[in-house]
Amino acid sequence: MASSGHDLPLSINDPSSGLPPGFPRITPSSPLRDFGPDSMDYERCAALHNELLTKVVRALGGEMPSAPLSWWEARVPPDEVANALHPSLIEFLKRALDEDVMPTMGFLFVFLGALKFPEGFFRDEESYSIYDETGRFLKLYESSHFRLGDDEGLLFDQETMKASFIEDWNDTRMVTSHEWSWMPLEVILDSYLQMVDEGKVEAVSKEQAALLDRDPKIGVVEPWVIHQYTKIDVERAATAFKRLTDAIEFRIAMQARDKDKPQPQPALMALPWHDPATYNADILPSSSFTHKFLCAISDTKVSFRFIAPGIGFPTIPEFAGQPITDFVTSPRRNFGKFPGDCPLRLFQIDTTEEDAARNGDGKHPMPRDRHLGLDNVAPGFYIDRVVQRRPQFWSNGCHLILPFAIGRRGYARKSNGEPFGLSDCDHLDENPKPRDARGDLYQAGMTNGITNSHSVTIDKVLDNWAERVEKGDWEVDEHGVKGGIEKFREADTEEHWREYWIPPSW
Structure with a gap:
């Protein structure tokens, strides 16, 4: 196990x-x-x-x-x-x-x-x-x-x-x-x-x-x-985060040591959630998993920005600019009915007009499909609804929304072995044809076979990313993990799909 x-x-x-x-x-x-x-x-x-x-x-x-x-x-x-x-x-x-x-x-x-x-x-x-x-x-x-x-x-x-x-x-x-x-x-x-x-x-x-x-x-x-989460869930997520940041810092230090000339010690920066003033109580109720997780990692300081290829820590303004911030005058569809009733973007994916044009949409730098119950949600790494209500029981679930879609080549797999991009009708086909999708990476599939449906827990994704760094699948420079967001296209290749696959679990 x-x-x-x-x-x-x-x-x-x-x-x-x-x-x-x-x-x-x-x-x-x-x-x-x-x-x-x-x-x-x-x-x-x-x-x-x-x-x-x-x-x-x-x-x-x-x-x-x-x-x-x-x-x-x-x-x-x-x-x-x-x-x-x-x-x-x-x-x-x-x-x-x-x-x-x-x-x-x-x-x-x-x-x-x-x-x-x-x-x-x-x-x-x-x-x-x-x-x-x-x-x-x-x-x-x-x-x-x-x-x-x-x-x-x-x-x-x-x-x-x-x-x-x-x-x-x-x-x-x-x-x-x-x-x-x-x-x-x-x-x-x-x-x-x-x-x-x-x-x-x-x-x-x-x-x-x-x-x-x-x-x-x-x-x-x-x-x-x-329960929505446990003390063990918080500890496990914080441990996975530290494992990842330590692995990146270690490789940055090793590279600096291997250079001929002495290198200055890189400056350490606090993460945006270090200051409790950045916590909006409507978005991050103090009793939520996400609040406790961010508090557990709030003292972490890093010398780099990119925690995964093309995925970086947000600035304080970026962290404050969540998809839903107004819980009073304009609830978004079925969101915003109570504190924490929203997704939270934890890590940032930078996209440009050039990226959008390369991905087939020159007018809109953000994807125009629907994820997390929102239209035109920006690419990024999200905690799903910060506060869930029954019959949903996992508030430590997460989603990576890419600025492009992958999966149609048929190599990418969800945890249960299911290809990407399938609709309900596709599941009734004996050999359904996989389709491109922006938000299927790391997810369980239509059902995990053990519990009710829920998103993959954040500790599993962070542990997967740490493993990629530790094994050398992802390279590191002074800015953190190299490669850019395009690196995630490897998930739909015969050579690399297993590196982006998370084993089934409850």
Whole structure:
């Protein structure tokens, strides 16, 4: 697993070696186990399911019974259902405990209600089966209905033996048409426990849930609450930022040392968010992730401007000139309804009339398409809505909006493997044609297969940029990272696309 704690684990060990240390959790010492293409790790999946269920029972004030029934024992599926289930899936259901052990009404997780009743496995099959493959897909877990409408749930593919959480029922047919976002069931269940480990999700009492339900920024699906961000999220983002700036400064210092003549020590400059006076409370509420992240890096001083090719720190006036600054007289479309209800441009991309002409628009130096819910949004690196409200639960998400579009060559990939620029209609094609897009780089795809949809978290992009500098993929001079914004066109090339791809995660 990556050091960030929530990249999907990809390493595999030999199941014949017995249960590794730390089982059933997926860790470097207890990686995924490969049982072949026609099977699943039903033992681990059941153990993870049971661990989640135990947390729910205790949060609701109960204790696990000494001899709880498995789902198979409690539900006794009829022969027509049992005969349609893969043997490995049956073994999972014979080990996964039935949710009736809960003392009161509760959900297995924020996104999952419970394992379906036998008669519900294939009930909606007609809505998402492809090529008339009857019995291939089944709804294994019901959604918790955290959105209060159009929720789907967790589907299982009995051909690939993989699973995917689908947020919206309307997306189901598109998701089942491709391999994107499908993964081992144990990865999904372990990801939910990771979210609990990090405090992203908490199991709370009924009284606590009622109190927290008054806050529109917190999602409550009893006995679970999900937060917009955690202390770990802030620390992780600040650490990634420091890793990146340190890597650039180190290479600047090395280059100066290698020159024949002694070089003067470069002057250090404070970043625009060093002064709290630059923080507009309407744009950056003190309780927001972005405010806490900027405070955490506010004392950083640098000798360079460019933190990535063509992407630099803004001046104080540039930082103040956000896409939305007026929350009183002219809310922008659906933005500006409450403090923090806006995107925030964190890093600047300089564009000129010459750049615009080269990218096919001589009249308008800024792209004229729509991103982040805004028309003609300037290129730059953005935090998505600074303050989210349920049912959106990630306020540390970010977007890089390029001054040009990439993706049509077909090499660029989103985290789930999806090509760039696809519309909903394209997802229904067996082999959709990729298209150019300005804002798809680093993003997860239509669904990440684990949670509700959200933008990639900022720490992952900053860590990716630091890795590019550390490995020498990006060169550095006294001004910072070299190459200009055109360097990002490499993301759609056969040689370099992996350098700009972020592995799937929750």
